Every structure is written in structure tokens, then in C-alpha cells.
Amino acid sequence: MTVECYVVVHNIAKRHNVGTLARSATAFGVSELILVGRRDLNTFGSHGSTSHLRFRHFHSLSDARLFLKDKDCDICGVEITDTAMAVNQHPFKKSTAFLLGNEGTGLSAKECEICDFFVYIPQYGCGTASLNVTIAASIVLHHFGGNLLEHHRSPY
Amino acid sequence: MTVECYVVVHNIAKRHNVGTLARSATAFGVSELILVGRRDLNTFGSHGSTSHLRFRHFHSLSDARLFLKDKDCDICGVEITDTAMAVNQHPFKKSTAFLLGNEGTGLSAKECEICDFFVYIPQYGCGTASLNVTIAASIVLHHFGGNLLEHHRSPY
Secondary structure: OOEEEEEEEEOOOOHHHHHHHHHHHHOOOOOOOEEEEEOOOOOOOOOHHHHOEEEEOOOOHHHHHHHHOOOOOEEEEEOOOOOEEEHOOOOOOOOOOEEEEEEOOEOHHOOOOOEEEEEEEEEOOOOOOOHHHHHHHHHHHHHHHHHHOOEEEOOO | OOOOEEEEEOOOOOOOHHHHHHHHHHHHHHOOOEOOOOOOOHHHHHHHHHHHHHEEEEHHHHHHHHHHHHOOOOOEOOOOOOOOEEEHHHOOOHHHHEEEEEEEOOOOOOHHOOOOOEEEEEEEEEOOOOOOOOHHHHHHHHHHHHHHHOOEEEOO
């Protein structure tokens, strides 16, 4: 079984995040970065890693979903829901696409609709702070890779 | 036993990284962000989280080490060395300070000298890409918190 990993970004608010996201996606073995909706992107911060990463664009979430389902891919939303599991406890089993919403507001109802299940990132200490969206994505990809992909050694 | 977590940054090259780092540090229960050497910082990207986080400054690495050792704190370098362990396999046991080097070059010999042990972040897929330093820090803090600190739920 070939296991693939995708990241889906819908109308990303801060375009410079796409470059940093591409860099982490490359480090963690992501096959394709899927941009839905807003197409313009700025790869600042990617340190050239975008050359090793495929980008794909869809106009709508349902088009992206069809593409992923055709590849027998789970769609995992990164969001707190009643059924969300801590990302470090989720038993990822097959090809998975991770859907991230905008910072602050998280995934919209429309975005949640295309997800098969949800994971959240546990926080520690007092109160709750928000994480940068590329950091959230990196932590999720790190866990997925640790479960299912071969690994190499790198400090960062 | 009270467990504390620290992040030590020595002459951070990209000042805007300090703000994003502060935001993740808050999310993952870090007690203090310790800046060594270069003092100037720009908290762009912190989303106000710096108000919940203490900063401390030392002129030299050895001064920072003395402060941390006085608190019976392990100093963990994030770097590939012969003895480095994958961060997701390290059995963190007590208060720990994480030392991160500059992107690209990693930790210098002088920085490595003050470390008690080292962890690295496994990468997945083909080749090796570099991670943004704040992303590397966040992944390490996420694991440390998961071992030793109480947690809350948050998507990002």
C-alpha cells in the first residue's frame, strides 16, 4: 500500500504562510499541497523546497474532495469538535489529506463538511494561546509521518 | 515536583521569529524565553501572547547555563549528534531548557558544550528539507508538554 499525505489550504489568509508551509510539507513527506479557492500565493520562506513539492489548485472544496476520494484518501480536519482526537493519539492508517482553516476562526462549517474525522493539538500550561497555522500543520504532519512514512534524521 | 520548560535562543538571526516563537511558547506552557547575546527583538507575530510569557536576557551562554543549573534544569540541544534521540522517543523527566541554533547552520560547538543531551526531529519522505526554527521549537515543545505538562484542547 502506498501511503500519501496531502495538505489542503482553503483561501489562506496570510500568503507568506504558504512558503513556510511548503518547506515543512517537503520535510514531512507531503505529496501535494492543495490550494482551494484563492489561487495567488507567495512562496517566501520556502527556501527552495517548493521545487520538490507539487501544487494543485481547485476552485471549490467539493472538487478537492472528489479528487482526494478518488485516491481513497481520508480527509482530516484540524479542529476541535466533539469527536476530535488528540493528534498524538490518532491511529492514522492510510493516505490522508489534512485540512486547515484560517487562524483564529478555525474551520468553517463548509470546510468541516468535507472532513471524515478531526484531530486537535493539545496545549499545555495556563490558558489557551493560538498557534501559527503553519506550526499547527507541521505538528500534525510530524505525527502522520511518524506513524506511516519512512524517516531520516534532521535537527530542523 | 514542579516541572518548568524554557526556550533558549542565542543570537537569533531573524528577529520576527521571536514573536512566533513566543506564541508557541505560550501555547505549550513555556515558563520563560531566554535570549542570549543579541538583545533586540521584534514581537511581530506573537498575537499578544508575549504578555503571558516572561523574557530573560543573558550576555553569555555560560551565564544562561548557570541560571538553568541553579534551577536543576536539563539543557537539551535540538541538533543531530551521534547520541541525539528522536524527540518523540525521548523520555523527558524533569525541567528542561531547549536550545535552538540558527537555521541552516544549527548549533555551534560552543552552544553544544552547554547541552546535557540532544534531540532531533525525524523527517519523512525523500531528501532532507530544513524546518523553520520556530516550527522546530514548536514540535519539540509539543512533545515535552505531552510528557510532562497538563493539557487543554486547541485546534491551533
